[in-house]
Amino acid sequence: MKGSKVLLIEDTPDLVSVILRGLSEEGIEISVAADGVTGLEMAFKYDFDLIVLDIMLPVMNGIQVCKEIRKRNTDVAILMLTALGSTENIVTGLESGADDYLVKPFKLEELVARMRTLIRRSSKQAAVTDRISIADLEINIASKTVTKTGKPVNLTATEYRLLEYLLKNHNKVLSRIQILENVWDIDFNLGTNVVDVYINYLRKKIDNVNGGRLIHTVFGMGYILKE
DSSP states (O other): OTTOEEEEEOOOHHHHHHHHHHTTTTTOEEEEESSHHHHHHHHHHSOOSEEEEESSOSSSOHHHHHHHHHHHOSSSEEEEEESOOSHHHHHHHHHTTOSEEEESSOOHHHHHHHHHHHHHHHHTOOOOOOEEEETTEEEETTTTEEEETTEEOOOOHHHHHHHHHHHHTTTSOBOHHHHIIIIIOSOOOTTOOHHHHHHHHHHHHHSOTTSOOOEEEETTTEEEEOO
């Protein structure tokens, strides 16, 4: 993470102080905003490798901030911090465009590990021209766009990452744990159904209503994408 630029949008002074102290030896440049509007202005004005974003913020909440950032910047990594840890809240955060989700209270070591993963992944966003296709579905990795029968398919950032992972591993059965680790880079409670929720989202957008299903459930094991 050395040399990386991070924007911390958090309104709790004690937590900000702990994070700043804990990251002082990481060699990263940290900017701090205490409310959503200020954080959004900074996110638009400067280039950051990672944005650490609290949900419960004054003036503008983190969900709104994340959505606004994603309208103009699809590449910057976003890690959400919140005290709300239900599956519904996780899905809401990720649907707004976040890449990862950390529930308070958390250990500083876990925060640092998540940040390293997201920054590393963000740094690998070099342009590639690879296209992956199966049946009438095609994904362009360089532009992060998806088409089906030649028509564009609108996906959220999380749905796109899930589909890309499934396509890169087509004809392989992938467990829920594998999907969580590779799509979200995080360890959810094993009882969460966030993978199933997103699989259903994808099915509604890419599976043909006339029987041409691509995403299949392998009961007791996970999911597989195949013709």
